[in-house]
Amino acid sequence: MEEYPVWVDSREPETIEIELKRRGVPVVRKTLEAGDIAFSSYIFERKTVKDFYASLISQRLWEQAAGLKGQENPSLVLTGPSLEEIEIPKGNKRIFLNVKNSVIGAISAIEVAFGIPVKYFPSDSLFLDYIVSKYNKAVKGEPTIRPVKRLRALSDQDLKENILRQFRGIGQVAARRILEAYDNHILEIALQEPKAIKGVKPELIQKIKKILAE
Numbered sequence: 001m002e003e004y005p006v007w008v009d010s011r012e013p014e015t016i017e018i019e020l021k022r023r024g025v026p027v028v029r030k031t032l033e034a035g036d037i038a039f040s041s042y043i044f045e046r047k048t049v050k051d052f053y054a055s056l057i058s059q060r061l062w063e064q065a066a067g068l069k070g071q072e073n074p075s076l077v078l079t080g081p082s083l084e085e086i087e088i089p090k091g092n093k094r095i096f097l098n099v100k101n102s103v104i105g106a107i108s109a110i111e112v113a114f115g116i117p118v119k120y121f122p123s124d125s126l127f128l129d130y131i132v133s134k135y136n137k138a139v140k141g142e143p144t145i146r147p148v149k150r151l152r153a154l155s156d157q158d159l160k161e162n163i164l165r166q167f168r169g170i171g172q173v174a175a176r177r178i179l180e181a182y183d184n185h186i187l188e189i190a191l192q193e194p195k196a197i198k199g200v201k202p203e204l205i206q207k208i209k210k211i212l213a214e
Helices: 014-022 049-058 060-069 100-114 124-141 156-165 172-181 202-213
Strands: 006-009 027-030 037-039 042-048 073-079 085-090 093-098 118-121
Touching: 006 014, 014 027, 014 124, 037 124, 042 049, 042 060, 042 124, 049 060, 049 073, 049 085, 049 100, 060 073, 060 100, 060 156, 073 100, 073 124, 100 118, 100 156, 100 202, 118 124, 156 172
Parallel strands: 006 027, 042 073, 073 118
Antiparallel strands: 006 037, 037 042, 085 093
16 A cells, blocks of 8 residues: 655654654655645644744734635644743743733634634644544545645735634725724734724624634
């Protein structure tokens, strides 16, 4: 029987390849157009909680989510000891930063607006065990490798508007007005009190705030 590999993005740590091979999975490293690990029809974007938070702050997260949305079976995977706090350097010390609300709000936005499931594993080891289990089942039932699609790059503004337009009752004009009201930062909707916005029902803003803050 022909062996179908797990594709691992060339920018992933070498330990990912080593650990997958140690678990008996054939691995091929290459530059992927989307995601970090792929096989059969599955695409996984892997991030530590710290990297996830950094991508959120830089706004790169929404572009990456848009790239995943075009795939057949995408997943965003978070790994790390906690979803609530991350350790960061501050001068000569290291402190713990509480990121719970930001992380949970971003996860909700990705699942609701992009339809991408988000999975959490407290360690890379558990995540790779999951990959191996998924790979074994997928290869036996569907032994094909499907190409990753290249999507047209969207601007940050497009991505933010697309997120808001996933909510029923919000079109392009309303999405732009909402972004303008919150200084073009989606997460500010969850952090600030609901604002009166022309053409947008107050209860709709409240609904968006609730979903982002959960």
